[in-house]
Amino acid sequence: MMSGSDSDVVLDVRDLHTEIRTASGIVRPVSGVSFTLERGEVLGIVGESGSGKSMTALSIMRLLPGRHVKITGGQIVVGGRDLVALSDREMREVRGSKVAMVLQEPLTSLDPVYSIGDQLAEPLRIHRKLRGEGLKQRIIDGLRAVHIPDPQARVGNYPHQMSGGMRQRVVTAMALSCQPDVLIADEPTTALDVTIQAQVVRLFEEVRDQGTVGTLLITHDFGIVAQLCRRVAVMYAGRIVEMGPVEEIFDAPRHPYTRALVKSLPVMGEKIDRLPSISGHPPDLAALPPGCPFADRCPNVTDQCREEAPPVEGTDAHWYRCWNPETTGD
């Protein structure tokens, strides 16, 4: 790429804050999230339901649901530009072109009244200005790349004529069609059955190994994280509480929340739909305590935890926010 080693970072999120105005006060589903994503890697984001994973993804796309949800601070740097500062028009040019997204529901994320060829054509038309034969060829190539059999015939199909796994492939082909730098996949396998899940995971593996795109993978499934990711971020109450190499997170978690998650994991290979639950309830985001949001559920809790926000500890490669981290080893 053009500018040396720095260009390996395709997405740099710095201290991102997103707020929701609700009847019961301001909720901060994304509260100081920072991470970088490199080309050719899959970065996993895991965390309990409601921890802010989807909100983080939607903030990056600037597709937040409604006027009551707003990015209130931080930067999202893609290709040297801060997406937070872009106009709506400029942001539209980024969506689907530099940053693309695969949604959770393959069965409903395609428009039922247009053929998949029509829908695949849209981003190529807007962002790459393709028309006619060139456009048609790119669509067919795109379908072939995600292993849709007989793509020439399939372009005329409507979504209801395809299986869930096929549709997820089509959506993936659509996301990759303009060769984005960043691919965000929010639980791309959750709605699929096990064999189809395995195929979709293989597809993401291929995408990763082509080395052109950095993928942000949001999932509940640690098995998929282990298979695809080099690094993983653990989210809790709108923050990343621990981030590091996958093996270290599994074998030597430092944050008590990560440790509880990993300990509650089923034997590898067993299918799970949801992240295993740990004891206690996720905190009320509208009324967070001043200190560590995990304090109420934490076995290592001290008075300090309840009063002061924990510092970032560890190294650049493996860091965590905790006053009383677990000691290394299990």
Next chain:
Amino acid sequence: MGQFLIVRAAQSVVTILLVTVIIFAVTRISGDPAELLIPGEVPTERLDEYRAQWGLDDPIVVQYFRFLGNAATGDLGESFRFDQPVSELLLNRLPATLKLAAAAMAITIVVAIPLGVVAAIYRGTPIDTIAQTLALVGQGVPAFWLGLILVLIFSVNLGWFPAAGDSGLTSLILPAISLSAFAVAVVTRLTRSSMLDVLDSEYIKLARAKGLSEAAVIFKHALRNASIPIITVLGLQLGLLLSGSVVVETIFNWPGIGRLAVDAIFAADYTVVQGVVLFGAIAFVLINLGVDLLYAVLDPRIRY
């Protein structure tokens, strides 16, 4: 598609046949036409003569099939009151009714769909509140009341439009508005709720994630999907506009089929009543058929 058409056409014919049975039965149950038509003390021979002349002394089944056979050839009998074939009367009155219904439909489409779309896009804002209030009022106000108010303001006080009769475009405006108010309300509400459903869907999120402009998201993806339920209700409302014009035609002295029906009912001109009801039934059936065909065009999931 071909097979679907045949099945639906057969269903339509059966529906219309059932309607003819009901019409025929109801008009006969409501009294002996001979006695109704020749009021006062009349000698029995006079009545019998009359019955023989009109075939009213044949068995009821024979009478029904005669009615059906004639109707199939466009012969709906003679009006006792006008001494004119019913089909001729209907054809004379049809243009006025169609004109009124078409104008009301045009108002409905042009006002209700944009209003519903805008209300959905700006859900929860004052624009939405205004649209919903209008819809509520439109649904609650009876057509005759609205018609009278409009006449009072725009004809009597301001003198902008004629108060009654069919004398060109200006005379069409007030009756068309009165007639369309209910349909505008219903279609606005439905458009709003269908759009809200669709705008909430995953494929709309994905359309935005592709980088489509908001106009493309709304018009190409959202409205196209929302149009499927909207078309159903528009079809239903068109049927109601054709028949609902009875009240409005009466108020505005509009020379359409609705007024013909009212006059015929009061005069017990039963062949005309039969003809009007049959016309209404056929119109309903044809509109439904049209809606079904439109579905197949709009929704690829429907393949007959």
